[in-house]
Amino acid sequence: MHHVKNLAKRAGHRVQKTVGYRLLRTKKWGVDWLDDCLRIASEGWHPQFRSLEVVFDVGANIGQTARKLHLRACPRTIYSFEPVASTFEQLRSNTENLRSVKCLPYGLSDNDQEAQINIYTASVLASTCDRSPILSSDCEAFERTETIQLRTVDSVCREFEIDSIDLLKVDTEGADLRTLQGASEMLASHRIGFVLFEFYCPTSPITENGTYCPVDAFLSSQGYRLISFYTDFVHEQQSIGVYNALYMATPEVLV
Known part of the structure; x- marks a missing residue:
């Protein structure tokens, strides 16, 4: 042996x-967030969320996460939200053969309203935030602004009569806290199983946009616990990177 x-x-x-x-x-935890979600669901940590049947992919871009979920988790429905018109067309083209994917041409935030979004040379960087620890309209990568429509998670759930979300994945380039605040009703009633969100650093003297601590405080207040972190990128010189954090409801608040 x-x-x-x-x-x-x-x-x-x-x-x-x-x-x-x-x-x-x-x-080993913290290697792949989808592996961790599937493991927790299969082991029954949460009695109401034992699979990834309904997924909200907020900031879907051109469908990278939707395709990953389709291949490995086989959800019943993936609601993919992408507000930038040109990127939305790529999303729809890339997922047109995936029956589980429902593409929606708007973003999710804390209010139902129109907003301006900053467009950069890389479509994955599009953001409704004026400034974050890594982005602003002053940087060389900025191209233009575009008017988009924003909704809230709660209003979308009412419209489509969605009782629960197994996974809420949020990648809105600094606006993640606003998106989660727009899910206050669903979170407060613990009708969301997992929450995955992106951030750049723990705190920042520049802005709260894209920082971890305010989002952690909000999710903790709703009865959600940290599971693990995932690192996509770390800057060589600056105290920033691209990270994701996975949360789920704590057993104490389950009903």
């Missing part, structure tokens, strides 16, 4: 050295 373990270890080192991949234990 010891010989077999050594062979496996050496094989793992060869894979890492040759192709840049490293083998990890399958139950």
